[in-house]
Amino acid sequence: MIRACRVTGFDRAPQLEALALTAPGPQEVRVRIHASALNFADTLMCKGTYQDTPEPPFTLGLELAGEITALGAGVRDLSIGQRVAVYAGQGGLATAGNFPAERCIPIPDTLGYDTAAALQIAYGTSHMALDYKARLHPGERLVVTGAAGGVGLTAVEIGKRMGAEVIAIARGAEKLAIAKAAGADYLIDAGAADIREQIKTLGGADVVYDAVGEPLYEACFRATNPDGRILLIGFAGGDLPKMKPNHMLVKNITAIGFYWGGYLAFNPAPLKASLAQLFDWAAEGTIKPHISHRLPLERFEEGLELLRSRRATGKVVLEP
Structure with missing residues (x-):
């Protein structure tokens, strides 16, 4: 038994x-x-x-x-x-x-x-998503939403190990401190009203690892550089991303769905x-x-x- x-x-x-x-x-x-x-x-x-x-x-x-x-x-x-x-x-x-x-x-x-x-699952998801799918390169700028969560924290750690500059988005000082300890270079509170502007000030996103969905997706998408890649990992925020194919076309942005299992x-x-x-x-x-x-x-x-x-x-x- x-x-x-x-x-x-x-x-x-x-x-x-x-x-x-x-x-x-x-x-x-x-x-x-x-x-x-x-x-x-x-x-x-x-x-x-x-x-x-x-x-x-x-x-x-x-x-x-x-x-x-x-x-x-x-x-x-x-x-x-x-x-x-x-x-x-x-x-x-x-x-x-x-x-x-x-x-x-x-x-x-x-x-x-x-x-x-x-x-x-958590490390496997981040490693395959960033390496096998997004082809993250050393020196690129990686934005991670839900950066203190089960998969987000691993994306911070693995992204840093792969040589990226990591921007972590999480809610509250305690969670941001955890992301910082995992290797994040820059921290943005998920409750901030100017997330897009903060990312743009840091140089914009080359790769976005989004485990949350809306409303963070919109801000990250608008801060993504031309030829950037957006990894759709999950929707812990509860709302699906509002995709804008015309903007993706003009900026040559690739959206990548990823399900590890x-x-x-x-x-x-x-x-x-x-x-x-x-x-x-x-x-x-x-x-x-x-x-x-x-x-x-x-x-x-x-x-x-x-x-x-x-x-x-x-x-x-x-x-x-």
């Missing part, structure tokens, strides 16, 4: 339940879960509004890290007792689970379970290569996920509320 955070209907709050866990199927492994990182997508899945929400009932939790305790038939490249991180899509908010072997990434010995769990379905190679690079950087201490809250599994609802209310900075990790 395991304990799992289950969504049984989109009109009902998720509940912690006891479940019987079957043996892993072919090409699956059983993982005893040591850490599971929450994401804003988990809050959307509770309501059925996330793009990859399964039909209820299902267990919440997109990303996890733990120890393999059983192997399904045909699994050859992994072993019992091996430490792995898993982008599961679902099933992470539990004490154990069965997951596809192809989604398991071995964890370096020097990397903790909490770091491995927290690193995958989608690459597992149609092109997993760059995603896996990115994760391997990130695990190496983390093991070296080059990057270090900021975990603002560590909670036991029983307090999952508290963790979800931290994301809904935007009181979390960096990642929230549950430790079964």
Whole structure:
């Protein structure tokens, strides 16, 4: 028997339940879960509004890290007792689970379970978006919205590591201080009335990493330099960007939609290569996920509320 955070209907709050866990199927492994990182997508899945929400009932939790305790038939490249991180899509908010072997990434010995769990989606999103999609170059100016949030903070850190000049936009002095500690060169409060003017004064944006949507998108778009790129990462602000194709045409601006998990379905190679690079950087201490809250599994609802209310900075990790 395991304990799992289950969504049984989109009109009902998720509940912690006891479940019987079957043996892993072919090409699956059983993982005893040591850490599971929450994401804003988990809050959307509770309501059925996330793009990859399964039909209820299902267990919440997109990303996890733990120890393999059983192997399904045909699994050859992994072993019992091996430490792995898993982008599961679902099933992470539990004490154990069965997951596809192809989604398991071995964890370096020097990397903790909490770091491995927290690193995958947030750092993976920023690394692939900035490197693989936007082709961010050293010396370019990167603007990051929601810069103290789960993915925004990683964009600040990775953008700086890639040699960019980073402008961080976040709400309040505390969150801006966190972005500054991650490497931001310039700070702009999200509540300011002159965000566009502040960015333009600093030289304008070559790349915008937007995890918020409106109203920040409009200000950042108007401050984007000709030939700039705008990464559409998410809409934590609740409102979709108001696109202006005619202005994009005149300024030769490229808008890039990016969904990290989608690459597992149609092109997993760059995603896996990115994760391997990130695990190496983390093991070296080059990057270090900021975990603002560590909670036991029983307090999952508290963790979800931290994301809904935007009181979390960096990642929230549950430790079964």
